[in-house]
Amino acid sequence: MSEPQVVTLGQVPAAQITDGVTMRAIFGADAMLSLVELAPGAVVPLHSHPHEQLGYVMSGEIVMSIDGHDHRLGPGAAYAIPGGTEHAGTAGDEGCAVLDIFQPVREDYRALAENSA
Amino acid sequence: MSEPQVVTLGQVPAAQITDGVTMRAIFGADAMLSLVELAPGAVVPLHSHPHEQLGYVMSGEIVMSIDGHDHRLGPGAAYAIPGGTEHAGTAGDEGCAVLDIFQPVREDYRALAENSA
Numbered sequence: 001m002s003e004p005q006v007v008t009l010g011q012v013p014a015a016q017i018t019d020g021v022t023m024r025a026i027f028g029a030d031a032m033l034s035l036v037e038l039a040p041g042a043v044v045p046l047h048s049h050p051h052e053q054l055g056y057v058m059s060g061e062i063v064m065s066i067d068g069h070d071h072r073l074g075p076g077a078a079y080a081i082p083g084g085t086e087h088a089g090t091a092g093d094e095g096c097a098v099l100d101i102f103q104p105v106r107e108d109y110r111a112l113a114e115n116s117a
Numbered sequence: 118m119s120e121p122q123v124v125t126l127g128q129v130p131a132a133q134i135t136d137g138v139t140m141r142a143i144f145g146a147d148a149m150l151s152l153v154e155l156a157p158g159a160v161v162p163l164h165s166h167p168h169e170q171l172g173y174v175m176s177g178e179i180v181m182s183i184d185g186h187d188h189r190l191g192p193g194a195a196y197a198i199p200g201g202t203e204h205a206g207t208a209g210d211e212g213c214a215v216l217d218i219f220q221p222v223r224e225d226y227r228a229l230a231e232n233s234a
Contacts, residue, residue, distance in 0.1 A: 004183045005197040006190070009173065026171065028197040031148055031220040033171040035195075052119075054143065054150040056126065056216060066121045073123070078152075080122040080145040099173060101218050103148040 002029040009035045015109070015116035018044060020091075023100075025113050031103040032110070038062065038091035038098075046088040051102045053081040060096030064089050119146040126152045132226070132233035135161060137208075140217075142230050148220040149227070155179065155208035155215075163205040168219045170198040177213030181206050 005026055012024040020042030025034035035058075038044070046065065057077045064071045065088045066081055073079070081087050089098075102109070122143055129141040137159030142151035155161070155177075163182065174194045181188045182205045183198055190196070198204050206215075219226070 002197065002199045004186075004199060004202055006181070006183070006188045007195050008193055009195040010193050026195045026197050028169050028171050028220075029199060031169055031171055031218060033173060033195060033197075033218060035173075052145050052148055054145050054148055054218065056150060056152075064123070066123070069121075071123045076125055076127050078124050078126040078143045078150060080119065080143050080150075082119045082121060082146060085121055099216060101148060101150060101171065103145075103220050 013116045015112045017112070023109065023113070025109060027105055027110055027113070030105060031101060032105045034100045034102070034109070036098050036100050038089070038096050040091060040093050040095045042091045042095065044089040046086055048084055048086045049106065050083045051104060051106055052083045054101040055079050056099045058097040058099060060094050061092030062089050062096045062098060063092070130233045132229045134229070140226065140230070142226060144222055144227055144230070147222060148218060149222045151217045151219070151226065153215050153217050155206070155213050157208060157210050157212045159208045159212065161206040163203055165201055165203045166223065167200045168221060168223055169200045171218040172196045172198075173216045175214040175216060177211050178209030179206050179213045179215060180209070
């Protein structure tokens, strides 16, 4: 049983996911919400995970490649990536910020966040 | 097995949750992401559901009551509400927009969205 949590996400210590990509997250029992910021041109290489991923573009632009299809996404775009589906992301020239939700919790990200706190 | 989806959330038909409160959602297999807009002063009455809820305040202000504690939240605030925890929300004078994530999918909201499409 997790407890209710209220945080200012921008004040959560940033954890580095890869070059030019950081994450600030809140972890529930079986889902997590993360504010992911990508520097201009930053790349999240092609990968997959068993976790379902939902996302929302907050600002900037990102080209998301999902299952071999490229999508140029700006603020207000949302996506759903089934578990096990290959995907990648490349930030535009001004970088971007997205909210990414994973279900269940990515324990690798939880460990990363704990090591960055 | 769900399919990858990409949408502009603001263009998804709005479903009315309660007076002055609408939702535009994208549904994954076991989680959903919804853009919830509350008119000035709109109230989501005290309730609970077995689904875990994570949220992020996009704009405006909302007073969230979670398990008997009130939190005045503005843009950038995030919250995690365990399943079964009573909560309510009251929008500020300018209304507000929040992203709410539910896990698993709220089938009542899926039906509501399908009826609004």
